Amino acid sequence: MTLVYVDNVHKAFGDLKVLKGINLSVAQGEVVAIIGRSGSGKSTLLRCLNQLEKHDSGQITIADKQLDAASMSPKELSENVGMVFQSFNLFPHKTVGENVCLAPLVVRGEEKAEVEKVAREVLEKVGLSDKYGAYPAQLSGGQQQRVAIARALAMRPKVMLCDEVTSALDPELVGEVLRVLEALAAEGMTLILVTHEMSFARDVADRVVFMHQGRIHEEGAPSELFSNPQTPELKQFISAVL
Amino acid sequence: MGPTLDFLTLLPYVSELLKGFTTTVILTVVTTLTGLSLAVAVAYLRVNAQPWVRWGLGGYVEVTRNTPFIVQLFFIFFGLPGLGIKIDAITAAFIAMTLNLAAYSAEILRAGISATAKGQLEAGRALGMTTLQSYRHVVLVPAFARVYPALISQSIIVMLGSAVVSQISVFDLTYAANFIQSRNFRSFEVYLLITLVYLLLAFGMRRSFMLVGKRVFAYQQGEQR
Amino acid sequence: MIEFTFWDILRNLLLATRWTIVLSLIAFVGGATVGLLLTFMRLSSNRWLQRLTSLYVDLFQGTPLLMQLFLIFFGAAAMGHPISAWLAASIALTLFTSAFLCDIWRGCLEAVAKGQWHASRVLGMNYFQTMRHVILPQALRLSIPPTVGFSVQVIKGTALASIIGFVELTKAGTMLNNATFEPFTIFALVALLYFALCYPLSCYARYLEKKLYDAGLR
Ligand SMILES: Nc1ncnc2c1ncn2[C@@H]1O[C@H](COP(=O)(O)OP(=O)(O)OP(=O)(O)O)[C@@H](O)[C@H]1O
Ligand SMILES: [Mg+2]
Numbered sequence: 001m002t003l004v005y006v007d008n009v010h011k012a013f014g015d016l017k018v019l020k021g022i023n024l025s026v027a028q029g030e031v032v033a034i035i036g037r038s039g040s041g042k043s044t045l046l047r048c049l050n051q052l053e054k055h056d057s058g059q060i061t062i063a064d065k066q067l068d069a070a071s072m073s074p075k076e077l078s079e080n081v082g083m084v085f086q087s088f089n090l091f092p093h094k095t096v097g098e099n100v101c102l103a104p105l106v107v108r109g110e111e112k113a114e115v116e117k118v119a120r121e122v123l124e125k126v127g128l129s130d131k132y133g134a135y136p137a138q139l140s141g142g143q144q145q146r147v148a149i150a151r152a153l154a155m156r157p158k159v160m161l162c163d164e165v166t167s168a169l170d171p172e173l174v175g176e177v178l179r180v181l182e183a184l185a186a187e188g189m190t191l192i193l194v195t196h197e198m199s200f201a202r203d204v205a206d207r208v209v210f211m212h213q214g215r216i217h218e219e220g221a222p223s224e225l226f227s228n229p230q231t232p233e234l235k236q237f238i239s240a241v242l
Numbered sequence: 243m244g245p246t247l248d249f250l251t252l253l254p255y256v257s258e259l260l261k262g263f264t265t266t267v268i269l270t271v272v273t274t275l276t277g278l279s280l281a282v283a284v285a286y287l288r289v290n291a292q293p294w295v296r297w298g299l300g301g302y303v304e305v306t307r308n309t310p311f312i313v314q315l316f317f318i319f320f321g322l323p324g325l326g327i328k329i330d331a332i333t334a335a336f337i338a339m340t341l342n343l344a345a346y347s348a349e350i351l352r353a354g355i356s357a358t359a360k361g362q363l364e365a366g367r368a369l370g371m372t373t374l375q376s377y378r379h380v381v382l383v384p385a386f387a388r389v390y391p392a393l394i395s396q397s398i399i400v401m402l403g404s405a406v407v408s409q410i411s412v413f414d415l416t417y418a419a420n421f422i423q424s425r426n427f428r429s430f431e432v433y434l435l436i437t438l439v440y441l442l443l444a445f446g447m448r449r450s451f452m453l454v455g456k457r458v459f460a461y462q463q464g465e466q467r
Numbered sequence: 468m469i470e471f472t473f474w475d476i477l478r479n480l481l482l483a484t485r486w487t488i489v490l491s492l493i494a495f496v497g498g499a500t501v502g503l504l505l506t507f508m509r510l511s512s513n514r515w516l517q518r519l520t521s522l523y524v525d526l527f528q529g530t531p532l533l534m535q536l537f538l539i540f541f542g543a544a545a546m547g548h549p550i551s552a553w554l555a556a557s558i559a560l561t562l563f564t565s566a567f568l569c570d571i572w573r574g575c576l577e578a579v580a581k582g583q584w585h586a587s588r589v590l591g592m593n594y595f596q597t598m599r600h601v602i603l604p605q606a607l608r609l610s611i612p613p614t615v616g617f618s619v620q621v622i623k624g625t626a627l628a629s630i631i632g633f634v635e636l637t638k639a640g641t642m643l644n645n646a647t648f649e650p651f652t653i654f655a656l657v658a659l660l661y662f663a664l665c666y667p668l669s670c671y672a673r674y675l676e677k678k679l680y681d682a683g684l685r
Contacts (some may be wrong), residue, residue: 078370089365093383093461102379103369135461154367236292294615306617308665309658311624317654320644388584398529405531409630416533429541437534444529 003028003190004159009058011044015016018044020214031191033201036211044193046161050081075107079215082152087119088144097132100151122150126180142173146180162193198241202226210234249431255422262418265362270401277343284348306345314338320411333405343400347393354389387459394451398444471647482662483639490625493557495618498502498564505569527566533627535559540631564621575610591672619665
């Protein structure tokens with residue numbers, strides 16, 4: 001079943017055309033890794049998927065509902081699409097527990113007791129149940145990013161977007177975050193992630209999408225794509241990063 | 243009159259001093275609260291409201307920052323009754339101080355918000371919060387924390403500037419000083435003492451602000467890992 | 468009673484504005500001179516000189532300008548040497564300005580990165596060479612926007628001279644008000660004139676600040 005469907009999406013910043021007709025469909029439970037050079041439009045595509053950027057033309061459908069202001073409210077959007085940022089963007093003045101509970105409380109208006117239960121569950125899932133009362137400043141980068149993942153999970157989204165979620169981390173902290181994502185994938189969560197971790201893309205992704213100059217240049221199963229790139233651009237990219 | 247100092251001549255005026263002190267403290271506490279609250283609203287609206295509201299508020303901020311407080315006070319106290327709006331001196335002082343603090347603090351806060359907002363707003367939006375919800379729950383406190391020292395200084399500047407409200411006969415510390423020196427003719431002693439009181443007030447204000455800040459912004463200290 | 472037309476009022480206010488400008492200039496030039504001296508005292512290696520200057524700065528920043536004015540004006544009289552409102556205002560505003568400028572400039576000197584000192588030391592420059600060729604030029608660039616910005620506070624500060632009877636813009640306003648009973652018009656005009664003096668300086672300071680920022684220095 002197709003969960004995310006992107007049809008001929010364009011996006012420009014002023015004169016700069018960043019997305020030049022993106023077509024992509026992601027099935028329920030699929031893990032899609034987006035790779036590509038800096039500036040190729042990976043983040044922009046991801047941000048269009050949860051409307052942090054409004055696309056100029058084309059259609060995006062998530063769970064059979066069209067993604068635009070008229071047909072999907074921010075609340076509804078957030079229940080479909082979760083996002084984890086490169087720079088964590090945790091709320092510094094709120095404890096880990098409060099970070100996780102805030103949106104279910106104020107956006108969905110759920111019961112406090114129920115929300116706290118969910119919060120403990122998702123924190124358990126990312127291996128941080130003992131940090132419920134800690135402030136972000138008291139956590140390592142890897143722990144902060146795991147809280148951010150838990151925070152997104154607490155809204156029970158259908159698909160999670162991850163934009164280079166390990167790029168701001170010290171090398172020794174990358175593993176713990178990737179393992180959490182791997183576990184999520186194994187549970188059947190639909191993931192779309194922009195990543196520079198090629199080995200992670202190869203091991204965990206069902207499909208790898210190579211973006212180049214605002215277009216999807218090549219895509220396919222990771223084993224296929226990495227071992228047998230078709231286009232010179234991808235060949236060059238792979239030889240540069242591996 | 244010789245150049246000797248004689249503070250004993252101030253003793254009979256303790257009740258005037260207390261009255262002036264109380265007025266200055268109350269004016270300061272109240273206007274700090276109202277001024278900073280108003281500043282939050284102004285800072286928010288200057289970013290998020292309709293263009294004409296932003297424009298109007300920009301005008302208010304610039305006029306306030308580029309004219310002397312005493313002129314603002316005179317305009318409110320003497321000028322507004324000319325339009326049929328009658329207010330007493332203490333109300334005029336309260337309004338002038340609030341508007342003055344709010345204009346400066348709104349600018350300070352706006353800087354704090356623009357330095358904080360992007361990541362926090364995006365995280366809030368990705369979680370389905372409206373702009374107002376994001377401001378309320380996740381932007382305001384970190385923005386406040388970021389510019390807190392500047393807000394302390396500004397509140398103190400407004401407290402010190404409030405000496406001018408004596409000129410519309412509000413019985414504040416300065417008014418008390420003027421009153422006493424007109425009776426005992428020891429102007430230097432009186433003003434020296436009152437200056438010292440202001441200095442202590444400024445010091446006390448900074449300390450209390452910092453104590454409050456330490457509690458409210460405690461989340462910034464990293465310990466446990 | 469003499470009748471005042473709108474133009475009479477405006478003309479009188481404009482004439483008084485001259486004194487606001489003159490007083491501002493005196494305060495600013497005087498304050499900058501004293502402030503520069505204080506900044507160097509602050510930078511000296513003598514502990515007591517450092518303490519003395521920060522005490523000076525704290526005292527002037529922690530007390531009302533009005534009290535400083537009163538202390539000088541009435542203090543001089545009480546000591547048996549009465550001085551004019553004009554002189555008292557000049558002295559008070561000069562001292563007030565110097566304290567704030569000293570604080571601003573010290574901040575700018577400290578804002579020049581520590582690495583610059585180290586780099587100069589490694590290149591074999593001594594304290595004065597480093598100061599003259601490396602630190603001061605950078606600090607100077609940093610200091611111009613806030614200094615221009617503070618000139619607005621000086622102009623606004625001169626309004627307090629009206630309280631000890633010096634006839635500048637604000638005093639002229641209150642005097643005209645007593646003669647005409649048109650407070651709304653008069654104080655609106657007074658505010659407008661201050662705004663005309665201050666706003667361009669504020670804008671210029673902001674422009675300079677932005678230029679520094681764009682140059683990556685802030
Ligand atoms: N808000 C914006 N305003 C203007 N230009 C933008 C904006 N966001 C992105 N761009 C530009 O769009 C282009 C694509 O940016 P994008 O962030 O999507 O690239 P990316 O593939 O994610 O690169 P990276 O690997 O460096 O994160 C870049 O040239 C960037 O400068
Ligand atoms: Mg990116």
